[in-house]
Structure formats: structure tokens, C-alpha cells
Amino acid sequence: MTRAMRLRQPANLDNLRMETAEAPPPGPGEIKVRVRAAALNFRDGLVVGGFFPVADGLIPLSDGAGEVIAVGEGVTAFAPGERVVSTFHPNWLDGHIEKSELTNSPGGPAQGFACDETTRPATHFTRAPAGYSFAESASLTCAGVTAWRAVVTDGRVKPGATVLVQGTGGVSLFALQFAKAAGATVIATSSSADKLERLKALGADHLINYRETEQWGEAVLALTGGLGVDHVIEVGGPNTIGQSFAAARTGAHIAIIGAVGGFQVDTMPFAIVQAKRLNLQAVTVGSRRDQIDMVRGIEASNIRPVLDRSFALEDLADAFRHLQSGRHFGKVTVEI
Numbered sequence: 001m002t003r004a005m006r007l008r009q010p011a012n013l014d015n016l017r018m019e020t021a022e023a024p025p026p027g028p029g030e031i032k033v034r035v036r037a038a039a040l041n042f043r044d045g046l047v048v049g050g051f052f053p054v055a056d057g058l059i060p061l062s063d064g065a066g067e068v069i070a071v072g073e074g075v076t077a078f079a080p081g082e083r084v085v086s087t088f089h090p091n092w093l094d095g096h097i098e099k100s101e102l103t104n105s106p107g108g109p110a111q112g113f114a115c116d117e118t119t120r121p122a123t124h125f126t127r128a129p130a131g132y133s134f135a136e137s138a139s140l141t142c143a144g145v146t147a148w149r150a151v152v153t154d155g156r157v158k159p160g161a162t163v164l165v166q167g168t169g170g171v172s173l174f175a176l177q178f179a180k181a182a183g184a185t186v187i188a189t190s191s192s193a194d195k196l197e198r199l200k201a202l203g204a205d206h207l208i209n210y211r212e213t214e215q216w217g218e219a220v221l222a223l224t225g226g227l228g229v230d231h232v233i234e235v236g237g238p239n240t241i242g243q244s245f246a247a248a249r250t251g252a253h254i255a256i257i258g259a260v261g262g263f264q265v266d267t268m269p270f271a272i273v274q275a276k277r278l279n280l281q282a283v284t285v286g287s288r289r290d291q292i293d294m295v296r297g298i299e300a301s302n303i304r305p306v307l308d309r310s311f312a313l314e315d316l317a318d319a320f321r322h323l324q325s326g327r328h329f330g331k332v333t334v335e336i
């Protein structure tokens with residue numbers, strides 16, 4: 001028996017309890033992993049806050065990285081001692097997949113990585129980038145792959161393109177770095193002057209404080225000579241999408257990703273979507289192939305994830321409180 005943090009019902013931060021879990025020897029096609037780090041996402045906060053119904057005793061956190069400690073019969077992709085990263089949609093290996101098959105994401109509904117050890121099919125992991133710490137690796141599963149999908153797989157961002165990223169959460173900071181690596185000009189928004197300075201240090205070309213400039217869509221138009229941006233990495237949701245559409249160039253690609261700005265239902269501004277012939281492409285993280293490609297891309301471009309604070313596994317509730325305070329810049333992680 002090893003340690004596992006479990007979410008008891010009713011789901012809330014006070015019902016995260018350090019308990020135990022079994023990690024049996026790996027069967028055919030499986031590997032056993034000593035989990036060394038996990039990363040927190042906005043979505044994990046919704047799970048532990050009870051906004052997504054999950055089974056009593058769920059082990060939270062979708063993103064895990066660690067070291068292979070045993071391999072089952074027939075496993076050739078990994079060997080003991082190798083560093084691996086979990087995938088977000090274990091069934092989605094490559095190409096097209098139906099929504100009905102995306103049923104077993106770790107951290108809800110399937111068991112997640114807030115635990116010492118885990119035994120799973122080898123295909124539920126990819127190798128970690130060379131030279132990455134476990135915490136850096138763990139930050140890739142959800143935020144990294146989502147940004148890669150938006151910027152590279154779907155967006156096909158070209159040198160010279162203009163990309164708008166919103167706020168300083170995990171997805172946006174990866175998107176900023178992938179877009180810069182592709183040769184794009186990046187316009188970044190944030191709610192604070194401090195964070196805007198840090199965005200600049202990461203390579204953002206233009207900065208907008210979305211609290212001070214409520215009509216930031218207009219500001220983006222002004223920065224792009226009236227044209228608008230080629231790509232919007234839309235993480236704000238119903239409360240930001242109108243400004244995102246205003247900021248977009250005719251024919252722009254809008255990656256529809258999240259709702260950090262709140263879920264309140266707004267009227268979809270159809271007229272502007274039609275007038276600008278906008279290309280709306282929703283993202284649901286990505287496939288194992290996206291993750292493999294991203295690891296290769298990261299190694300070629302020397303991108304490092306932006307890490308915020310790290311917490312001990314027993315302090316997972318505090319890690320979520322920190323994430324939900326909005327004070328973080330980049331990924332909040334747990335060392336295990």
C-alpha cells in the first residue's frame with residue numbers, strides 16, 4: 001500500500017484526505033510508475049470543488065510525471081528508470097476520435113496522479129523531454145498539450161503571424177512560448193502590471209491590461225494596424241469572446257479553450273463571426289500523438305515551462321487555494 005490523496009464526497013477542499021492505494025505489479029502491456037510530481041489545472045479545481053460529479057474516493061489530478069519502476073510483458077516502449085509523462089485522454093492515441101470514446105481522463109472520471117505509485121497501460125504515457133525536472137514534465141499533460149494543439153496542430157501558426165493570448169494561466173504561457181518559437185508576434189493580456197512585465201520577459205511583443213482596457217479588442221486592432229490578429233487563444237469564455245472576436249482578423253482562427261472569465265451565458269455574437277468569416281476550432285486537450293510531437297518540439301526549441309509554487313502532496317488543498325487565488329504565474333505543482 002502506498003499513499004494516495006482521495007476526494008471524499010461531498011467534494012470540497014476539506015474532504016481531500018491522505019489515504020492509501022494499491023499499485024499492483026504491471027500486467028501485459030502495462031508499466032508501474034513511481035509518481036514524482038503532478039500539476040494542477042483549472043479543471044482539477046472544478047473537480048475538487050464538486051462542479052464535476054466524480055466517484056467517492058477519486059484520486060485527483062490529471063497530470064503526472066515519474067519514473068518507470070517495472071514493465072509488464074510485451075512492453076518495449078519504456079524501460080525501468082525512464083522518465084514518463086501521463087496523457088490526458090488515454091484512449092486518444094492519434095487522428096480522429098469520437099467524443100463518446102473520451103471517457104477515462106485521469107483525475108476525473110478515472111483515478112489521477114495525486115499518489116505515490118500507479119500501474120497503467122504503457123500507452124497512457126509518453127516519454128518526458130530530456131533534461132526536464134519531474135515538475136516541469138508534469139505541467140505538460142493538460143496545459144502544454146492544449147496549447148500545442150491550439151497553436152501548432154490546429155493553428156499551424158506561421159512565422160510573421162499574430163497571436164493573442166489571454167491571462168497568465170498555464171495554457172496561455174505555453175501558447176505564448178509555442179507561438180514565439182513558431183516566429184509569431186504575440187499580444188498578451190493580463191490583469192496586473194507585474195504579470196505584464198513577466199509576460200514581456202517571456203517574449204510577448206505587445207501587452208494589454210484587460211482590467212484597465214475593457215475594450216481590449218479595440219486595442220488589439222490598433223496594435224495590428226486595424227487588421228486584427230490571425231489567431232486567438234481563447235481561454236476566457238463567454239465573458240471574453242466578444243472582445244476576442246473584435247480583436248480577430250478576417251478569417252482568423254479562434255481556438256475555443258476555456259472559461260476562466262466565468263461561465264455566465266452570453267449571447268453568441270453571430271454577426272461578427274459571419275462578417276469576419278471566423279474559423280472557430282474548439283480544443284479538448286489533444287492526442288498522445290500531439291504530446292509526442294510536443295515533446296520533440298520542446299527539445300528542439302529549449303522551451304521550459306513556467307513554474308509557480310510547488311507544494312507537498314499532503315498540502316494539496318493549499319495548492320488548490322493558491323491556484324484559485326489567481327496569484328500564480330504559470331503552473332502550480334505538487335512534489336510527490
Ligand SMILES: NC(=O)c1ccc[n+]([C@@H]2O[C@H](COP(=O)([O-])OP(=O)(O)OC[C@H]3O[C@@H](n4cnc5c(N)ncnc54)[C@H](OP(=O)(O)O)[C@@H]3O)[C@@H](O)[C@H]2O)c1
Binds near residue numbers: 167192236240260326
Ligand atoms: N478545452 C481544453 O482542452 C482545455 C484544456 C486546458 C484548460 N482549459 C481551460 O482553459 C482555461 C485556462 O486553463 P489554465 O489551466 O491555463 O488556467 P489557470 O492556470 O487557472 O489560469 C488562470 C489565469 O486566467 C487568467 N484570467 C482570469 N480571468 C480572466 C479574464 N477575464 N481574461 C483573461 N484572463 C483571465 C488570469 O490571468 P491574469 O492573472 O494574468 O489576469 C489567471 O491567473 C480554463 O478555463 C480551463 O478549464 C481547457
